[in-house]
Amino acid sequence: MNAFIDIVSATLAKDAEGFSSSADSVQARVRAYKEDRHGTSKWANRAAFTSATALFRFRKLPNVEVTPSLHIVCAGERYRILSIEDVRGRGMYLEVLAEKVEPR
Numbered sequence: 001m002n003a004f005i006d007i008v009s010a011t012l013a014k015d016a017e018g019f020s021s022s023a024d025s026v027q028a029r030v031r032a033y034k035e036d037r038h039g040t041s042k043w044a045n046r047a048a049f050t051s052a053t054a055l056f057r058f059r060k061l062p063n064v065e066v067t068p069s070l071h072i073v074c075a076g077e078r079y080r081i082l083s084i085e086d087v088r089g090r091g092m093y094l095e096v097l098a099e100k101v102e103p104r
Contacts, residue, residue: 003034005056006073007066027070032058034074052082052097060086060094072098 008024015021035055056072056079072079079098087093 001031001033001058003032003056003074005030005032005034005058007061007064008071008073009069010071024071024073028061028064030058030061032056032074051099053100054079054098056096056098057087057093058096060091066094066096071101072096 006024006026007028007030008026010022011025012020013023033056035057037053037055054074056074066081066084068081068084070081072081078101080101081096081098083097085095087095
């Protein structure tokens with residue numbers, strides 16, 4: 001586990017004047033293994049996820065359901081979750097493929 005990540009959901013909040021703004025609501029803060037995309041055979045086998053730029057592996061959280069509607073924030077960078085997989089089907093670890101979100 002080499003990185004600290006925040007699992008966040010974007011929420012819309014309205015101010016007193018009726019204007020809405022987007023704010024992040026942190027669902028969980030966990031320690032995770034992060035692997036960036038590179039030219040190994042492991043990443044070549046993930047050809048279906050060509051837009052994935054990072055892999056995160058962390059312990060399954062008891063009261064948090066990780067879904068593709070959530071985002072991961074790691075070291076000030078934001079990642080959009082593409083897929084979630086239970087590692088070896090044991091319910092202990094989750095493996096998340098994510099795409100880095102570039103600011104416009």
